[in-house]
Amino acid sequence: MKAIALISGGLDSILAARMVQEQGIEVIPLHFKVPFCHRAKRSSSPEARVDSLVQHALSLPARIIDEGHTFLPLLENPRHGFGSGANPCIDCKILMLRTARRLLEEWGAHFVITGEVLGQRPMSQHRRALGIIERESGLEGLLLRPLSAHCLPETVPEKEGWVARSRLLGFSGRGRRPQMVLAEQFRIRDYPNPAGGCLLTDRVFSRRIRDLLRYDALTLENVELLKAGRHFRINGALKLVVGRDEEENNFLESMALPGDLTFYPPEDIAGPCALARGRMDEESLALCCRITCSYCDASEAPELTITHRAMPGTREGALKVPRAENDLLKSLAV
Numbered sequence: 001m002k003a004i005a006l007i008s009g010g011l012d013s014i015l016a017a018r019m020v021q022e023q024g025i026e027v028i029p030l031h032f033k034v035p036f037c038h039r040a041k042r043s044s045s046p047e048a049r050v051d052s053l054v055q056h057a058l059s060l061p062a063r064i065i066d067e068g069h070t071f072l073p074l075l076e077n078p079r080h081g082f083g084s085g086a087n088p089c090i091d092c093k094i095l096m097l098r099t100a101r102r103l104l105e106e107w108g109a110h111f112v113i114t115g116e117v118l119g120q121r122p123m124s125q126h127r128r129a130l131g132i133i134e135r136e137s138g139l140e141g142l143l144l145r146p147l148s149a150h151c152l153p154e155t156v157p158e159k160e161g162w163v164a165r166s167r168l169l170g171f172s173g174r175g176r177r178p179q180m181v182l183a184e185q186f187r188i189r190d191y192p193n194p195a196g197g198c199l200l201t202d203r204v205f206s207r208r209i210r211d212l213l214r215y216d217a218l219t220l221e222n223v224e225l226l227k228a229g230r231h232f233r234i235n236g237a238l239k240l241v242v243g244r245d246e247e248e249n250n251f252l253e254s255m256a257l258p259g260d261l262t263f264y265p266p267e268d269i270a271g272p273c274a275l276a277r278g279r280m281d282e283e284s285l286a287l288c289c290r291i292t293c294s295y296c297d298a299s300e301a302p303e304l305t306i307t308h309r310a311m312p313g314t315r316e317g318a319l320k321v322p323r324a325e326n327d328l329l330k331s332l333a334v
């Protein structure tokens, strides 16, 4: 027997997969790359970290599927609404599980495993939501949630004896202690803390997502930019992002697309790199320079010369500008 195990990158999905693997089922770990994972300040990508966790816990490589383009439209009008942020969790899970269902036949698998725990998340893991997710993904009876199986109706794999129900669990609620004990039993020690994960549950990130939606600018490239820097809405057609440290400055430079403008402090003064994306005019150019100037050192200098560069290439200009006032910065901040 074979099962596809959805791996989120957190502990629960890994434990669920391992429990079923321990029963002699061949598990295929599947991770969906969504565009809202933390850009941690580390050299490895979120997918590389998931793969290493899967290798550590299951001794297998993870299969990774990029759901970026199919995920974005969910944010416009999710059928089952949002959680506390811009997180359409029920629709998101249905989307992933529909893909897993399609893959069952292709990969010769018989059912799907998730690490969902009844009552753990307010939006998507209460009893009704679990039922909706199972039904609308087309996996009725074929979706096994090993960590909470004893709290849920029996599934086909249990009824058919493919897995022993007695060796599944009845976790429920928000506590993490039972999962940690189980991880210890399996000697899984190198796992991320539960606060990591999806940025759509973050208040600031959600506000920035809504800003992109409002100005019809929700693209994968723009979402990636939201993961770094201070953000300013210059007008409906233009945004500026200002780096907060060297790593973010480098990141912003690496993210510049043809048509973007980058901004730099004077050579002898420490300051940020900034990136503007959208339609530029003279007034906006001056404002972007002033905002960049505001985050440069040399607080006593009344004005600084900010260089700007049109991407791609080397066409440069410069403007000598004063800092933007704090009230102005606040009014433009996203």
Ligand code: SF4
Binding pocket: 034, 036, 087, 088, 089, 090, 092, 093, 198, 199, 200, 201
């Ligand atoms: S937290 Fe994010 S990735 Fe997870 S189900 Fe919700 S929207 Fe999808």
